[in-house]
Amino acid sequence: MDQWQELQYLEPMIRWHFKKRLHSAQGIMELDVQSLALPGTITGLFGPSGSGKTSILRMMAGLMTPDEGHLQVDDTVWYDSNSQKNTSPQHRSVGFVFQDYALFPHLKVQENLLFGLPKEDSPKIIDELMQMMDLHSLADRYPRQLSGGQQQRVALARAIVRKPRILLLDEPLAALDASMRQTLQDYLIRLKDTYNLTIFLVSHDLPELFKLAQQVCVIEQGQLIRQGSPAELFSSETVSGRYRAQGTIVQIRPTGVLFLVDVLVGSEVVNVLATSEDLLGLQVGSPVLIISKAFNPFIVGMNV
Amino acid sequence: MDWQPILLSLELAGITTVILLFAGIPLAYLLANHRSRWKPFLETLISMPLVLPPTVLGFYILVAFSPSYLFGAWLEKWLAIRLVFSFGGLVVASMIYSLPFMVQPIQAALQSLPHSLTEAGLTLGKSRWVILRRILIPNIRPAILTGTVLSFAHTIGEFGVILMIGGNIPGRTRVASVAIFEAVETLNYRAANAYALILLVITFLIVWLVSWINGRSFNTWNR
Numbered sequence: 001m002d003q004w005q006e007l008q009y010l011e012p013m014i015r016w017h018f019k020k021r022l023h024s025a026q027g028i029m030e031l032d033v034q035s036l037a038l039p040g041t042i043t044g045l046f047g048p049s050g051s052g053k054t055s056i057l058r059m060m061a062g063l064m065t066p067d068e069g070h071l072q073v074d075d076t077v078w079y080d081s082n083s084q085k086n087t088s089p090q091h092r093s094v095g096f097v098f099q100d101y102a103l104f105p106h107l108k109v110q111e112n113l114l115f116g117l118p119k120e121d122s123p124k125i126i127d128e129l130m131q132m133m134d135l136h137s138l139a140d141r142y143p144r145q146l147s148g149g150q151q152q153r154v155a156l157a158r159a160i161v162r163k164p165r166i167l168l169l170d171e172p173l174a175a176l177d178a179s180m181r182q183t184l185q186d187y188l189i190r191l192k193d194t195y196n197l198t199i200f201l202v203s204h205d206l207p208e209l210f211k212l213a214q215q216v217c218v219i220e221q222g223q224l225i226r227q228g229s230p231a232e233l234f235s236s237e238t239v240s241g242r243y244r245a246q247g248t249i250v251q252i253r254p255t256g257v258l259f260l261v262d263v264l265v266g267s268e269v270v271n272v273l274a275t276s277e278d279l280l281g282l283q284v285g286s287p288v289l290i291i292s293k294a295f296n297p298f299i300v301g302m303n304v
Numbered sequence: 305m306d307w308q309p310i311l312l313s314l315e316l317a318g319i320t321t322v323i324l325l326f327a328g329i330p331l332a333y334l335l336a337n338h339r340s341r342w343k344p345f346l347e348t349l350i351s352m353p354l355v356l357p358p359t360v361l362g363f364y365i366l367v368a369f370s371p372s373y374l375f376g377a378w379l380e381k382w383l384a385i386r387l388v389f390s391f392g393g394l395v396v397a398s399m400i401y402s403l404p405f406m407v408q409p410i411q412a413a414l415q416s417l418p419h420s421l422t423e424a425g426l427t428l429g430k431s432r433w434v435i436l437r438r439i440l441i442p443n444i445r446p447a448i449l450t451g452t453v454l455s456f457a458h459t460i461g462e463f464g465v466i467l468m469i470g471g472n473i474p475g476r477t478r479v480a481s482v483a484i485f486e487a488v489e490t491l492n493y494r495a496a497n498a499y500a501l502i503l504l505v506i507t508f509l510i511v512w513l514v515s516w517i518n519g520r521s522f523n524t525w526n527r
Contacts, residue, residue, distance in 0.1 A: 061427055063427070090426055096424065100418060102421055106442045115438070116429070161428070
């Protein structure tokens with residue numbers, strides 16, 4: 001790659017700005033978010049449910065039309081409200097992994113992948129993807145005969161059959177258990193590196209974002225609250241800890257001056273001592289970070 | 305015994321059902337995917353034959369087809385078609401009469417499919433036509449079978465509409481149900497019983513077949 005190409009490559013590849021009035025269960029919400037993404041990176045969209053994350057993915061794919069805005073991938077404009085440009089989903093180069101996977105129930109695994117193959121493309125990629133995602137042994141099964149994790153792998157592979165410029169994942173790993181999630185995250189990284197994908201990922205899971213994302217957009221009530229690397233966003237700068245874990249308070253018991261706090265981390269409950277000051281604004285159910293500094297673990301409310 | 309009315313009934317039901325199948329799927333697709341102000345109106349219109357007395361329906365179709373009025377006159381003048389008292393007229397009337405039986409189960413089934421199936425097809429670069437043909441239709445086969453069979457059985461059982469616009473012309477419009485009526489009127493109970501029994505057996509077999517194929521109650525469509 002010569003220098004000029006490299007320069008171009010470093011230009012922000014995806015510029016997006018979406019404005020849309022959304023009607024949700026909580027009433028009307030004005031979504032207005034813009035950002036940039038570099039090619040070959042993973043951007044996490046993080047925030048409470050109903051904040052507009054899925055809508056952003058759908059507008060990128062062309063499944064939903066913004067009221068106003070702009071979407072440019074490399075030098076191709078897919079959507080621009082000023083020039084009335086709106087490329088149909090079929091003509092945008094996107095892969096979409098839906099929350100419910102949306103596998104075609106009447107087609108076998110291999111047929112699901114073949115359905116996505118453009119007529120002029122060589123079926124070699126199907127073989128390649130089946131190999132990479134360890135799907136060969138499942139080729140002749142129907143989706144209903146697969147576990148959640150297997151369905152997920154098929155959905156991922158199918159989304160990449162067209163070799164899309166961007167891959168959109170709508171909380172795909174939420175329904176899976178922890179070990180399955182780990183495996184799939186590894187598959188995802190492998191796919192990204194092989195096909196140089198730019199990925200947008202809706203996720204509620206902090207460890208997942210730490211592992212996968214180079215950039216995280218924190219979205220609340222349709223607005224971009226913060227943006228940066230996961231480490232920048234989710235670690236409080238005032239503490240320097242060696243060990244961190246994300247958990248949820250399940251019980252707070254007073255013990256004289258201090259409080260004994262039970263925090264659920266994964267499937268284990270960790271006891272932490274805390275002062276009433278530490279617990280300010282926290283209650284049972286609050287998400288917290290447990291940070292072990294030197295000897296004693298203490299807890300910090302998560303600023304998300 | 306004269307088999308002609310039975311054969312005519314089967315022919316009418318067969319032709320009507322085949323045409324309805326091709327018209328009903330696109331119509332059901334449009335209704336399932338449209339959210340216009342006109343949708344409830346259109347749905348009501350399609351459902352009218354379910355509740356309207358067949359004689360009322362037959363009367364208006366008769367007026368519409370009659371060469372003495374605008375539409376019938378236009379058909380006769382420009383297309384040289386006369387739908388009153390003809391087999392063609394019976395087919396058109398049966399289509400209107402049996403339309404809800406085809407459209408409703410298919411529309412319900414399309415609406416019950418996850419929307420993400422269509423969206424997955426779109427992001428895979430396929431046209432809505434390809435998605436309908438290769439994704440949606442294969443996944444609503446039981447509903448299509450139900451609609452087809454119900455339309456067929458309903459058309460076989462049609463009486464009021466046919467009598468209104470077709471009359472009782474042997475070999476052209478005298479279908480089995482009309483033949484039964486005529487046999488009873490002329491006190492020929494033996495012939496009436498023969499026709500009635502054959503219709504009973506045919507309809508029972510058809511409905512039984514569909515519930516056997518679907519492996520469940522055939523009225524799941526009525527959601």
